[in-house]
Amino acid sequence: MTKYVDGFVLVxxxxxxxxxxxxADEGKDMWIKSGALExxxxxxxxxxxKAMGGMKPxxxxxxxxxxxxxxxxxxxxxxxxxxxxxxxNAKVMKExxxxxxxxxxxxxxxxxxxxxxxxxEVIVEG
Numbered sequence: 503m504t505k506y507v508d509g510f511v512l513v514x515x516x517x518x519x520x521x522x523x524x525x526a527d528e529g530k531d532m533w534i535k536s537g538a539l540e541x542x543x544x545x546x547x548x549x550x551x552k553a554m555g556g557m558k559p560x561x562x563x564x565x566x567x568x569x570x571x572x573x574x575x576x577x578x579x580x581x582x583x584x585x586x587x588x589x590x591n592a593k594v595m596k597e598x599x600x601x602x603x604x605x606x607x608x609x610x611x612x613x614x615x616x617x618x619x620x621x622x623e624v625i626v627e628g
Contacts, residue, residue: 508578508579511576536594
């Protein structure tokens with residue numbers, strides 16, 4: 503079996519970083535408790551790419567269309583397999599349903615329409 507990763511790129515306003523970090527910490531606890539192998543939330547701090555072999559990569563800031571008052575985040579969750587991911591996420595969604603009343607007035611500290619998400623099969627691991 504090969505590992506599987508859910509990956510995210512999102513933009514968080516700088517004045518909402520603490521709020522996002524709190525939400526991410528709670529998410530980490532929920533995903534790890536539900537069986538995820540790893541959970542990473544990474545804030546960009548070196549997002550001006552240098553030329554590589556004559557090619558200039560696209561900057562995350564440009565890809566995410568972030569503004570000067572925003573931060574770009576790259577986040578991922580690691581699972582044993584896609585099947586394991588589906589099992590873990592089902593547990594997480596069940597847990598979130600239980601917390602729905604507690605967070606009924608909660609609003610995301612970022613624009614969900616500007617979040618990129620995808621599932622990835624690990625091909626090379628080191």
